[in-house]
Amino acid sequence: MSSVLGDNIRLSVFGESHGEAIGCVIDGLPAGIALDTQKIEKEMKRRAPGKDKTSTPRAEADIPHILSGVLNNVTTGAPLAMIINNTNTKSDDYDNIMAVPRPGHSDYPAYVKYGGKNDVRGGGHFSGRLTAPLVFAGAVAKQILADKGITIGSHILKIGTVCDDEFDKINISKTKLEALTDNFFSVLNPEKEKEMRSVIEEARLKGDSAGGIIECAAIGLPVGLGGNMFDTVESKLASAVFGVPAVKGIQFGAGFKLAEMAGSTANDAYFIKNGRVALKSNNNGGVLGGMATGAPLVFSVVIKPTPSVSVPQQSVNLQTMRDETLIVNGRHDPCIVPRALPVIEGVCAFEILDMMM
Amino acid sequence: MSSVLGDNIRLSVFGESHGEAIGCVIDGLPAGIALDTQKIEKEMKRRAPGKDKTSTPRAEADIPHILSGVLNNVTTGAPLAMIINNTNTKSDDYDNIMAVPRPGHSDYPAYVKYGGKNDVRGGGHFSGRLTAPLVFAGAVAKQILADKGITIGSHILKIGTVCDDEFDKINISKTKLEALTDNFFSVLNPEKEKEMRSVIEEARLKGDSAGGIIECAAIGLPVGLGGNMFDTVESKLASAVFGVPAVKGIQFGAGFKLAEMAGSTANDAYFIKNGRVALKSNNNGGVLGGMATGAPLVFSVVIKPTPSVSVPQQSVNLQTMRDETLIVNGRHDPCIVPRALPVIEGVCAFEILDMMM
Amino acid sequence: MSSVLGDNIRLSVFGESHGEAIGCVIDGLPAGIALDTQKIEKEMKRRAPGKDKTSTPRAEADIPHILSGVLNNVTTGAPLAMIINNTNTKSDDYDNIMAVPRPGHSDYPAYVKYGGKNDVRGGGHFSGRLTAPLVFAGAVAKQILADKGITIGSHILKIGTVCDDEFDKINISKTKLEALTDNFFSVLNPEKEKEMRSVIEEARLKGDSAGGIIECAAIGLPVGLGGNMFDTVESKLASAVFGVPAVKGIQFGAGFKLAEMAGSTANDAYFIKNGRVALKSNNNGGVLGGMATGAPLVFSVVIKPTPSVSVPQQSVNLQTMRDETLIVNGRHDPCIVPRALPVIEGVCAFEILDMMM
């Protein structure tokens, strides 16, 4: 088990959903970086629950408290430790989980792996709540990257069967990306929001949940960033986004559609634009040979419908080893996709920063 | 840049396409493992070029030569070093690449990253030829995993728009997986092979190329294998498969289709079968919370059409900084998907072994 | 910069001497380990300042507060996060340090490395105070190791020119090692304590400081523990102990005396004792080829005299770039050797546990 991410900067995440606190330590940040606390809190709020009917009514302020590594709002170069106290936990809701694992959750394999000793309350360390430190680390990384001319943003590409427009992969502006981070429910085509919300509300009323796809982009990466073979941009981003609960797939550029393309079409032609090398298309999502090409880095990830649903489900009792119907109580998100936007951006930012160091 | 993979066993890959030799060092293998050389060579042959019209006519025997770590066919516990001499290199074909980067290849970002000092002949260290050591490492890993009851296999799920059947994700037999590795052009539905070959031949005749999707499965993983957050089964496999050139996406279980499912459908219900916990479906691809569930591990990866096409392409001259039309000579694969099967299985095997240690 | 230790379990240390809190995250501990809080606190007290005239009068309770990874005193398998609030900080004492670096301290190279942005108050992240989390991690490791039959202890081998007896390296009992941890000022030959204390008191009265040597032993290591080349027992222990401020040397077994021995004398002969392989001497300190031999692991480390002395010292002003005489105020230890005992034992315990996992 490892909750440590990064090669050059190291992010160590800790905490359990219903424990005293969650948090992280970021080791290896450069000294002398001025941190804008408001920007960090803005990112934290994008992920925080309780905003509207698409998310769980559990209210958590999620205000990060920095313990070390920052003096007078400037990084000292020492490890930055941050904690968020858990304030709103209702553990009674989870009393029967130990014996009867929730389908689609980590409960059963965790029970086997930890011999029943892991903290199951609210999912414990496997909880989506642990994405809050990822957003924090991402918010810190974003500020450092902004100084290097790198901007990151994302939108909801799909909820259920409702699709937003895709990014124009070869042409993504800083303004557009920044605007996307201003909305909780961020889409490129504003008409799609209502349709998507209907899908979610329908799921909510049924006690069910909805999944979706997030498309994320980063612009300004220096050409050649990344590595070869196992340190590719794709390897590092994929490794990190699969650390976000509920992610089940990732694709770069045209992704799975590349299977149907001819090589001559899939290849992104070069041309000289204003005296510099540019690309005419971006089917490769801004990465070739594992290195940044200068075109926007574009990838999309699928977020499965949150497994916490209140409809009756077929499960088993691990004590009696008999089949059992499970009805999960507790406060849950009918759709976590909107709240996952800053999380995906966050791990993307962290990994890009890690590659830049 | 890093061509080193693995946390508990370390695979260090070296070589350039037109250099003297390619190879790898595997550090951390257990001592006392009897290696069946024939099985290794069988895997190498699955990847080796020149078998039929779907692959490059460059003929390379690809016979691995072990230098250390094995005595009388048994591992000694010391690092296992292996080299493959390059015998069939025609570097003249590549003379103009330095100045005019091939679209879809690593040429341009590598040129920037290495200041023009990297070996560009045949793609150098970025060549698909470097997947031979991955197959070797995978063949070694497969033998160790077989003793632990783990079997891995894959098939071509898609070439162009032609689709094979998918795995019955909840029910995959060892016999089936082993049979798949006996064919070069392995599919579940034998009627699809001809159609797929037609797509490839059509591309070949045009001097173009075709892409596809590979579906890979592993059975026998112990429940709970894997880790949490950043050491999940998904993170580790994704990190490794993106080390394979041309891979642009990976999805587990139902993958991107999960976006359209309701949580109650996506969740894989449990039941007791012969006194043990079993699953009724496998939309999660055998992984929950980053850990193996006991259901088959199933994932698919998209392989982009090989960027080496002989049709004229728009590029730029990096010396003159002017647009230039590029015609690539050299011997190329119209479709690398069949040859990629043992590569994907290989990195899958290596990563599973790494997690088991 | 990295304050992360360990390959299989990861210890991430954070905090600054005069910041809000110090602490650590331990990632990768097994689940289900019952932790005895009293034993942890006993270890913390061995290191805590203010016990007598040999240490700084700064009083810190150093009570560790566990935030995650432990439920009902049993590890959950999730990262264990711990913080210690800093309660007794007098930063005024350190106002002039930024401009005039203290000789023997990290001040000057840290100033250059961090561009003057690091937290200099009390040494910041470089403070000996950061050894408290090491003692905590070691105390946790010791409890897990005790269940595996491994015991660790140490004594003061030297203060100034006063020498304690050395361990009988081939014959060290569990009882003896445990007894050593009961004393703050632990020596093998009780008559030496008084002499050593005199040396320290003499230094204290002069506003000066004294150094020394600690000899540490661990018994019960399984034969073959450790690795080859760069993962040797010696490499891993050395790497960790040099993470403890003021350590300037480490030697195993007869150490530097081996230079004067003949090979036939230095070699530790084997014999059969009660049907098992045993050694007649232990000049190699329990390690051969980087692996444990079954004899006690014995090493010693030199602790330089603490550089915080109140006698006037020659330094420079980094702003004016002129010579300047420095008089350091603040509360300091005339000798940190006794307080370093649990620190050395702690990193030893952590590294052995890391190798066992």
Add this chain to the structure above:
Amino acid sequence: MSSVLGDNIRLSVFGESHGEAIGCVIDGLPAGIALDTQKIEKEMKRRAPGKDKTSTPRAEADIPHILSGVLNNVTTGAPLAMIINNTNTKSDDYDNIMAVPRPGHSDYPAYVKYGGKNDVRGGGHFSGRLTAPLVFAGAVAKQILADKGITIGSHILKIGTVCDDEFDKINISKTKLEALTDNFFSVLNPEKEKEMRSVIEEARLKGDSAGGIIECAAIGLPVGLGGNMFDTVESKLASAVFGVPAVKGIQFGAGFKLAEMAGSTANDAYFIKNGRVALKSNNNGGVLGGMATGAPLVFSVVIKPTPSVSVPQQSVNLQTMRDETLIVNGRHDPCIVPRALPVIEGVCAFEILDMMM
């Protein structure tokens, strides 16, 4: 087990003493570095056996053969793979080692660790022969460091009881260090060589062996190089030098003598010299807080007498589990200290380069 060294550049060492070849892969070298093959071979010759009576008569040319990563004598940025074929192996000499472990060697713990499956011929992967790739990697690193103004050299400080002069730690010139590498038997005080050689010859005639101490220095390190806590200059160097067989201790600056010093003496005072910060002494060996101070990096390591002696030794038979007297045949070094000089310099160079990247 791990024969992989380095964080930013990765050195993977392979081979067994009597196998087909030994070698290494260096991953992460910058592209565009011109390598002087003659300088590499000069370093290899310093370590190669058979020069005079102080070393084993086994003759090995030890000519490194580069397989990849270098084109026209310039690094390509791809992994640099190098092999040395073993040409002169007399395995019959080692037939009885499996059953009767040689005292002072890795034989016994390796037998337990690898279940008797490791290659025991000539010590297998534990052989001192595996230091040849370390010298190679060091020679490459030295050339890159030379361009950055860093020079490394060493001398024999002690053989038996005969001591050479110590480095004037605060004042070491590039010329002096380079001159040291021109001699096989390098000392600061030329009168000591004869005495030292007498000690070795005496040991040789008895079939015994002699140990010693090497003092190594590096000048030109940028102030602030290194890290904090566990990535200190000391941690990294110690970790690497303990990867060299027979090293049993390391100390920086005044090392173990610091135990007897007062803090006011041990502290190295600062002063302004030619407008820059300089130090008046160098008891800390050029490292404070784990970072380079600008003073020469100076450390010494003890090399135990080689355990291969031909006098009868007490051992055990692991098959019969009875005591047995062992007489080791084979060609051995009466003293490996002179041959170890380029090895210690090599790992020092590699680690400094790793920290610079």
